[in-house]
Amino acid sequence: MIKVGLLGAGRIAGVHATAISSHPGSELAAVSDYFPEAAQKLASQYGTVARTTEEIIADDSIDAVLIATSTDTHSDLIEAATAAGKAVLCEKPVDLSLERAQACQVAVAKTDRPVMIGFNRRFDPNFGALKNALVAGEIGKAELLSITSFDPAPPPLEYVKVSGGLFRDMMIHDFDMANFIMGDLPVSVTAVGTSIVDPAIGDAGDVDTAAVTLTYADGRIAVIKNSRRAVYGYDQRVELLGSEGLLQAQNMLENTVVKSTTAGVTGAKPTYFFLERYMPAYAAEWAAFVEALTNGGALPVTLADGVAALAMAEAATRSAKTGAPVMMANILS
Amino acid sequence: MIKVGLLGAGRIAGVHATAISSHPGSELAAVSDYFPEAAQKLASQYGTVARTTEEIIADDSIDAVLIATSTDTHSDLIEAATAAGKAVLCEKPVDLSLERAQACQVAVAKTDRPVMIGFNRRFDPNFGALKNALVAGEIGKAELLSITSFDPAPPPLEYVKVSGGLFRDMMIHDFDMANFIMGDLPVSVTAVGTSIVDPAIGDAGDVDTAAVTLTYADGRIAVIKNSRRAVYGYDQRVELLGSEGLLQAQNMLENTVVKSTTAGVTGAKPTYFFLERYMPAYAAEWAAFVEALTNGGALPVTLADGVAALAMAEAATRSAKTGAPVMMANILS
């Protein structure tokens, strides 16, 4: 039984608390938060105790921490927790600064503790089935990947301002998805972005709509499209053309009911947002982490994966400013 | 917190054990089974104790029982539990004998205890959305209902022999679905059945494929189709034509991946069987039971609903023998 400290008590922490307590191999030992009352509230809900982050990290009876705090604390907490001998599952992104994330990677390497980054979409059964079909050779060799990822509505401007920008905050999931499907880093990243959804987002120095093209050493191409606003829901699709066919992972719908009237044939909308869509993925992610800790296998998503996705976000951010391609080699060197 | 005794420790009891323990308003207090080891095993899995059925029913600290034993014990256990002051959620069908079920209904009425029958499909989000759309007037007035309900594979012959026959064992779910959607009992039931899937089922006196037509006092019609074998999975669809449109609740699929190759465009199969398809429905069913007990509202499925569906199964069984319609008035009088 793995004893787990949960750092953070916000919305996503609640999702993780459920996963941790429902899993037969793990136990929620303590919760901390910047706001002690929030930690207290979540702790009572799950029949555990609220403590400070420092206490949790110092407690040798705790085997692992799940970091669901604000992004600017991730690197420090990863370093502190691994230094204290704990295994870590940390929410994405590792950091907003690539340099800081790379330093964290170096520090962690010295501890030899397992650190997994919470790219939950890798555990979505639909994207998983797509990847499995590819690996099984069902469409031959991959050639052209397309990722469509639209949020239902833009976040508050206050959030936008501290988010690190669309590429680091939102598209980072899609960069990791590209890495997951393609099994390799791209050679170049070319990005265009616009603030057509809300000019105030542009005024804040960010974009709300973007298209990024990735090229690979062997000639493969990937295209990622993001929008902060798809009024019909959370649009999450992956499409891969291969030498022997096409794979498409389509949206999950709220239900299967179809209504035909004089107005047309209408089905349900996609599940509204990430909590609904990826709830099973969060549970599977946690199960994979527990499995790796328990049986000693490789982590399915590593800190290196987190750094790679951040480097791609960095490249895209630069490219969107000039329109010119940015070579990954220049970013990672 | 409702304390619950679970009678039965088979496969479906396991599903209910999860629902009972996961619900914040209920607690699994004890498990019993004809085979004490089975009860013991399930009890340890959920951190509770195994006791005898008699002990559970006699224990005044237990508020409710969930009956998931073999069908021939349902009526006796409902009567015993309600006589002991307990609320009851009983798996379908109430009984194989309509007469016995009606006697049970009379006995329960004297106790005034709530008895809900486990027609889980009423809690499926898809069928629920269809019903809601109908109630909201989205397709006008209902006219013609179609229910398609195919199992992936026939049960063992031994089971077929004691099942009460396809109409009481399998189609009873669809009779209840018709009652749920139509909000009224039919006037007549006309059935045809055949053992085209496996002649041995016919030799055992049952059918494996059937079509039943229901007529209603106001002119509505319903058609139910059952097969014991759909090799592609568990096929569960409802379709309703109304004066202003059509509603269709389609199958849940294993995932959303679609593959296009020279062989065609292939999507995933329906979720394989009732545990997969109706898992969320079992949880919602239990939540509705707890809600009614806690807040004193009406039960969403009553013992009378269980008797009504059984009466329709009785009518269909008779009609399948002669081909002629059987009037519900003759069955229920």
Added chain:
Amino acid sequence: MIKVGLLGAGRIAGVHATAISSHPGSELAAVSDYFPEAAQKLASQYGTVARTTEEIIADDSIDAVLIATSTDTHSDLIEAATAAGKAVLCEKPVDLSLERAQACQVAVAKTDRPVMIGFNRRFDPNFGALKNALVAGEIGKAELLSITSFDPAPPPLEYVKVSGGLFRDMMIHDFDMANFIMGDLPVSVTAVGTSIVDPAIGDAGDVDTAAVTLTYADGRIAVIKNSRRAVYGYDQRVELLGSEGLLQAQNMLENTVVKSTTAGVTGAKPTYFFLERYMPAYAAEWAAFVEALTNGGALPVTLADGVAALAMAEAATRSAKTGAPVMMANILS
């Protein structure tokens, strides 16, 4: 080059005129109609002449007639045309009277002239693909057939009164489709009907909504559902469960555009009515007729097929009055 006389100049005759003139192996030689001006108008449109029906039948240079007149004239015209040595393609139904149709069949047999009945749906590419997949063994042995056939709106009451009733006028297409798919006549026909769409249709002695169950000697079952009103368009679907799978021929849609908004995910409606849906089928039907005449092969739909479907309609009409099954043996003897 087959020279063709077209008897009738109504809407469906126009469809046939196009098919006849577009086919490289046939030529529209003349048109007749009860209203000479109608014949004249259609004839000019297609660059041919208007003549009387008698003249067309008497003209030895005309090889074939296509009968698209009112149903009450079909049998007489089939007999006159075949007696005059002509090949015939006659719109369905052969007649409203089964007796008269059978007499016609006897008369035609003496002439040995080919007579094809216009069950155009056999030539629909979707139903054809379903049948081909069945014949190719793709779903094993057929077990349970379902035909859904809804018109967009009821015909005028005046038409209803002379139509022979829903079973002879509308469901006759579905009886023939059942014969086409199942490759055999049913043993029994059980029908229920209601006038829930428009009580005036009931007052006129007809039904507007009906469900019919067919049983076959080898245990197969078929279910046919008809409604005179599906406000969303012309709903034409066939579904066949077999020992190794399910085949579904779904509706043709007006276009492939799907719109996702806050109101849901909406696609186009089915093509509106039979002219739109079956336009390619009418051309394929005519091509098959020309092919059989030219190369001497068997007709794909015979006069016997027309009589069989009419006999099923007769059985259904009787069954709908009593609810009891009607044996085809009693109808055909």
Added chain:
Amino acid sequence: MIKVGLLGAGRIAGVHATAISSHPGSELAAVSDYFPEAAQKLASQYGTVARTTEEIIADDSIDAVLIATSTDTHSDLIEAATAAGKAVLCEKPVDLSLERAQACQVAVAKTDRPVMIGFNRRFDPNFGALKNALVAGEIGKAELLSITSFDPAPPPLEYVKVSGGLFRDMMIHDFDMANFIMGDLPVSVTAVGTSIVDPAIGDAGDVDTAAVTLTYADGRIAVIKNSRRAVYGYDQRVELLGSEGLLQAQNMLENTVVKSTTAGVTGAKPTYFFLERYMPAYAAEWAAFVEALTNGGALPVTLADGVAALAMAEAATRSAKTGAPVMMANILS
């Protein structure tokens, strides 16, 4: 009645010959081809005469010419025909050289004769429905356009070598589609291309797989993906995200039959190639041309549209070499 000379007698000329002769307002007066026997063959098929191109252009009784010859002759023939007073419908592209096409545009302007370019996809009912929905405001303001356009198989290498390259030969259709949907030219064009399908195509100096990003003055973005090989058929989809929803024009399928077996749920493939998919579009294109000539309205696709698409192809060709964006202003100046 418009008398039409058809220049060219290849495969696509045959499609046009059908459209011209089937239309009640036009007549196929003559056919020419580089190979006189080909012209002769097509002419006999449609009951008209074969002549030389010069004779057709010189014949004052001929009102319009349809140019379906090889691309390198388009500009010369457009100029000759308009100088001779004829209306012109010319297959795309106008020319492989943007400079030559622009010179042609100048020459034509002096004649004031109508010249339409054969971007047949504008007349596809699906793309038309998408555009209509946009114009009707059904998804608010356009923001992000995606065009997927995959051929079933690469053309012969000999063709690739003289085709002008993927951007001018294949993606030119998609550039025009972007112009049709967006109603404006882009500001910048950024392209990546690869020869992952067949390295021999790369050796011939061309690409077989490409992704192009377009940016617009008002912040809109468009992404176009092309592949020369989609083994499952001709994949032609358009998707547009707007401020109030998403529109998707999906593929046309060979038929509507869906088969469910143990292998999954399989539907038909997309219609195989452009002749099948766009047959109705070719007829509608011709009808629109005749309509404009007859009633004096504006042409739905102009020579300027042809030049614009060619300019975008030129920009993409340059960008694919460097990876950097190419400004349309630099191309068009």
